Amino acid sequence: MTRSTTNRLSRRQTLALAAGAACLAALPARALTTAQARQLIDGAVADINAIIGSGKSEAGMYRDFEQVFARYADVPTIARFALGPTARSASPAELSAFTKAFQGYMARKYGKRFREFQGTRIEVVGAREVKSFFEVQAIARTPGQSPYAVSFMVSDRSGANKFFDMLIEGVSLIKTEQTEIGAMLDRRGGSIAKLAQDLQSMG
Structure with missing residues (x-):
């Protein structure tokens, strides 16, 4: 990867984080509690x-x-x-198509990672408030391997209790996807429609 490409991706990631944080901050704070954040992730972990x-x-x-x-x-x-x-410049239709394709792509990508660890059990071990959101900490245990940390960042600023980031061994889902999706978008000349179409078969 060239220095110019690295700089472009770094700028993209910084701008995306700032824009996303501004969107979350602009929404009204609700009454999410540590117990509710943990309850949400308890449910997610049980399903996983x-x-x-x-x-x-x-x-x-x-x-x-x-x-x-x-x-x-x-x-x-x-x-x-x-x-x-x-x-910010995408049309509602483009955003809708991308979000739908992205949802399936993420399910396949991270589902594949979890599927590789047959016999793995994920256990929620704690939760804490961090500024405007909550971090719910979990441990993934696989027979014959060292356990690894999985953390979920939970907020209710979208209007419902949801997690908006997941860290696997300290690696952020949204930061990883900002870089990878940004590179995919660049290779398609900035076309959201082309990216959404391709994501349907990726992951």
Whole structure:
């Protein structure tokens, strides 16, 4: 990767974070509590554990992971973060198509990672308030391997209790997707429509 490409992606990520933070801050604060944040992730983790242990086909598991992602994640906010500054100039139809394609893409991508660890159990171990959101901490335990940390960032600023970021071993989902989706968008000349179409078969 060239220095100019790295700088462009870095600028894109910084602008996307600033835009996303401004959108969240502009929404009215609600009354989410630490207990409610943990309850949300307890539910998500229970569903993920059930899918991992279901013995379903790959396609069946990915459909289930997409349902979990849609139910517990603030998909529109995550999609806007991933799309970066381009989201501000996108039409409602473009954003809708991208968000739908992005949801399936994310379910396949992260579902594939969880699927690789058959026998893994994820356990919520704590929750804490961090400024305007809550961090719910979990541990993923796989037989024969060292456990690793998974954290969920939860907010109700979208109007419902949802997680808007997930850290796997300290690596942020939204920061990773900002960089990767930004690079994909650049390769398609900035066309959201082309990216949304391609995401339907990626992940």
